[in-house]
Amino acid sequence: MDETQEPHLGLADAAPPARAPSTVRAEAYRVLARKYRPSDFTGLIGQEALVRTLRNAFASGRIAHAFMLTGVRGVGKTTTARIVARALNCVGPDGKRTTPTIDPCGVCEPCRAIAESRFVDVQEMDAASRTGIDDIREIIEGTRYAPAAARYKVYIIDEVHMLSKQAFNGLLKTLEEPPPHVKFVFATTEIRKVPVTVLSRCQRFDLRRIETEMLSKHLADIAAKEEIAIEPAALALIARAAEGSVRDGLSLLDQAIAHHAGGAGEAITGDSVRAMLGLADRGRVLDLFEKLMGGAIADALAEFKSLYDNGADPLVVMQDLLETTHFLTRVKVAPGAEGFFDGGSSEAARAVTMAGKLTVPALTRAWQMLLKGLIEVRDAANPYPAAEMAMVRLSFAADLPPTERLVRNLRDAEAAAPAPSASQPRGSGGAPRAQTAARAAEDAKPRRDDLPASAPIASAPPSVEIRNLEDVVALAKEKSARLLATQLETNVHLVSLERGRIQFRPNAQAPKTLASDLAQRLRDWTGERWIVTLASEGGAPTIAESRVAAMRAMKDAVSQEPFVRAVLDAFPGAEIVAVRERAEPEPMSTPSDEEPN
Ligand SMILES: [Zn+2]
Numbered sequence: 193m194d195e196t197q198e199p200h201l202g203l204a205d206a207a208p209p210a211r212a213p214s215t216v217r218a219e220a221y222r223v224l225a226r227k228y229r230p231s232d233f234t235g236l237i238g239q240e241a242l243v244r245t246l247r248n249a250f251a252s253g254r255i256a257h258a259f260m261l262t263g264v265r266g267v268g269k270t271t272t273a274r275i276v277a278r279a280l281n282c283v284g285p286d287g288k289r290t291t292p293t294i295d296p297c298g299v300c301e302p303c304r305a306i307a308e309s310r311f312v313d314v315q316e317m318d319a320a321s322r323t324g325i326d327d328i329r330e331i332i333e334g335t336r337y338a339p340a341a342a343r344y345k346v347y348i349i350d351e352v353h354m355l356s357k358q359a360f361n362g363l364l365k366t367l368e369e370p371p372p373h374v375k376f377v378f379a380t381t382e383i384r385k386v387p388v389t390v391l392s393r394c395q396r397f398d399l400r401r402i403e404t405e406m407l408s409k410h411l412a413d414i415a416a417k418e419e420i421a422i423e424p425a426a427l428a429l430i431a432r433a434a435e436g437s438v439r440d441g442l443s444l445l446d447q448a449i450a451h452h453a454g455g456a457g458e459a460i461t462g463d464s465v466r467a468m469l470g471l472a473d474r475g476r477v478l479d480l481f482e483k484l485m486g487g488a489i490a491d492a493l494a495e496f497k498s499l500y501d502n503g504a505d506p507l508v509v510m511q512d513l514l515e516t517t518h519f520l521t522r523v524k525v526a527p528g529a530e531g532f533f534d535g536g537s538s539e540a541a542r543a544v545t546m547a548g549k550l551t552v553p554a555l556t557r558a559w560q561m562l563l564k565g566l567i568e569v570r571d572a573a574n575p576y577p578a579a580e581m582a583m584v585r586l587s588f589a590a591d592l593p594p595t596e597r598l599v600r601n602l603r604d605a606e607a608a609a610p611a612p613s614a615s616q617p618r619g620s621g622g623a624p625r626a627q628t629a630a631r632a633a634e635d636a637k638p639r640r641d642d643l644p645a646s647a648p649i650a651s652a653p654p655s656v657e658i659r660n661l662e663d664v665v666a667l668a669k670e671k672s673a674r675l676l677a678t679q680l681e682t683n684v685h686l687v688s689l690e691r692g693r694i695q696f697r698p699n700a701q702a703p704k705t706l707a708s709d710l711a712q713r714l715r716d717w718t719g720e721r722w723i724v725t726l727a728s729e730g731g732a733p734t735i736a737e738s739r740v741a742a743m744r745a746m747k748d749a750v751s752q753e754p755f756v757r758a759v760l761d762a763f764p765g766a767e768i769v770a771v772r773e774r775a776e777p778e779p780m781s782t783p784s785d786e787e788p789n
Contacts (some may be wrong), residue, residue: 214596214637224443224445224446225416225438225443225446229271231278231293232278232295232296232298233273235293236268236275237265238268238400238401238403239272242399245397246279246397250279255280255292256395257375258375258395259273259376259394259397260378260379260390261273261380261399262397263401264437265383265439266441267399267400267438268399269520272399273316273350273379274348276346277346277375277377279293279294280343280344281302281313281342281343282300283304292343302341311578313342314342315334315347315622317348318349319352323354323355323356325362325471326358329362331347331366332363334347335347345373346374347376348377349376350379350573351379351380353378354391355562356531358631358761360390364671373417374758378390378394383385385632386403402438404428407436409437410429411441411442411445414445420449421457421458421460422437423460424465425465426461426462428467429466430448430465444469447617448468451464469753470505471504476495477512478539478542479511480495480513481517482546484513484587484590485550485554487587489724492746493580496580496583506569506576506578507566509541510512510566510579514544514559517555517559517562520546520550520713521547521555523547551763554590561589562586563580565581565586575606585763602695608732658691658718660686660690661680662681664710664714665735678715679702680710682734682735682736683702684697684706685697685698685732687734687747692753693723695726696726697726697729698746705723708724750768
């Protein structure tokens with residue numbers, strides 16, 4: 193994790209250079225990431241939990257021998273490691289401080305030398321380039337000697353997961369019994385590759401990804417200090433593109449400043465940053481999305497072609513459509529989210545109107561289809577037609593009824609048919625299948641009686657009446673007799689069941705003691721005597737068999753539903769993978785349905 197062009201000192205060249213390179217070119221432009229690298233914890237943004245824990249540890253004098261800093265690139269691991277090194281070794285402005293402090297002064301010699309990577313007792317090593325046991329031996333050798341000029345020798349090992357197995361083993365002995373004057377600070381982007389034996393000897397800190405809004409504000413502060421005029425929309429775009437990395441955010445801000453063609457006093461606009469990042473104009477993406485969701489496929493494809501001709505990358509357009517979907521969904525479920533739109537304010541207002549016309553189910557379906565499209569576009573030899581095909585699918589889906597309606601129709605159909613294997617009739621009371629179309633108008637309304645019929649069984653008291661094998665299974669599950677429940681489901685062909693008396697034919701897999709086990713358990717659970725006998729032939733299919741048959745029948749029935757027929761016809765090669773009941777009504781759906789007008 194190379195933070196900037198700053199040289200990482202390997203151990204071989206650890207002797208302090210006569211003058212740090214940075215002082216030589218003091219007049220040269222310093223990249224923002226380096227200029228604004230925090231020198232103490234007050235400047236580190238987004239890592240409050242880490243700072244609080246470290247502060248407590250320093251205050252109580254219980255400072256770990258080894259720290260493990262994890263997190264994605266650019267969140268401040270190396271910066272934190274250097275601040276820790278300073279905190280351990282700061283001697284204060286007057287040079288008289290004798291103990292570590294969580295608030296290093298920044299002016300004493302150790303503080304300044306550490307910031308410039310030229311402090312002899314603080315050694316940085318990048319495990320990505322020095323992975324071997326010999327590199328680690330140098331460190332182990334070095335730990336034997338007291339620090340030359342500081343309180344602690346601090347070894348900072350970046351990307352520590354890259355060390356060889358041998359190197360880790362070598363390090364382990366030192367970590368088990370580190371000399372009191374030695375501290376290790378490890379940083380890694382891939383914590384899972386660090387051996388547990390090493391992890392267990394470190395105090396671990398997970399550095400958080402910086403939230404877009406926080407990063408945007410941070411960039412605004414820095415732009416103000418640099419006296420750079422930049423629109424909030426431009427900052428939001430940069431923050432979003434940085435994906436949680438402060439360093440990437442600052443590098444992009446640098447680029448935006450360099451890229452800026454406007455005269456002095458002219459603000460950097462969202463449009464110019466958008467062009468720099470190769471993003472399509474936000475307003476035009478909204479146009480495209482609106483056409484797609486409105487089913488105006490010819491217009492949508494013309495819009496896409498025009499974007500493409502203007503240099504927009506099909507993959508980026510798909511990403512933009514996905515982001516638009518996400519943004520509209522957020523506006524829908526959490527009003528106020530429009531404040532974080534990275535387009536202009538008129539686009540934000542338009543997006544809010546659009547969100548009002550779409551339902552959450554429609555948006556989530558669009559999300560899934562676009563996500564699938566994105567992967568296809570990414571993997572396609574020719575991305576343009578792949579993007580077009582994804583758009584055609586989305587646009588056609590906009591004409592189809594929402595999936596929830598399909599599911600509800602199915603449930604009604606199931607209620608009309610004799611209950612296949614389920615123990616209870618459906619709550620809706622068996623609306624004939626022919627009527628389902630007439631009920632389309634009220635489809636989207638959540639209905640009270642749509643709650644799954646199995647709910648009462650699960651919460652029934654132990655003295656529940658046992659009317660069929662499913663009741664026995666439900667009781668066994670409730671009593672956590674999982675194995676028995678599974679055996680009843682898969683190995684039992686029920687011949688007869690009445691109160692106190694069960695007869696069944698076991699299949700070949702059934703354990704010999706199943707009948708006596710069942711009788712014993714039922715007596716324990718119900719307080720009544722049960723006689724369980726075996727039959728050598730006959731009996732119903734097992735519950736598991738019935739379930740498979742019912743699912744097959746349901747898929748067959750579903751595939752005959754006109755809507756599903758339409759979906760299958762619209763997407764050649766599509767198949768029904770599973771039919772599921774919805775657990776609860778969709779709170780956001782409205783009777784006015786999902787498509788924009
Ligand atoms: Zn200091």
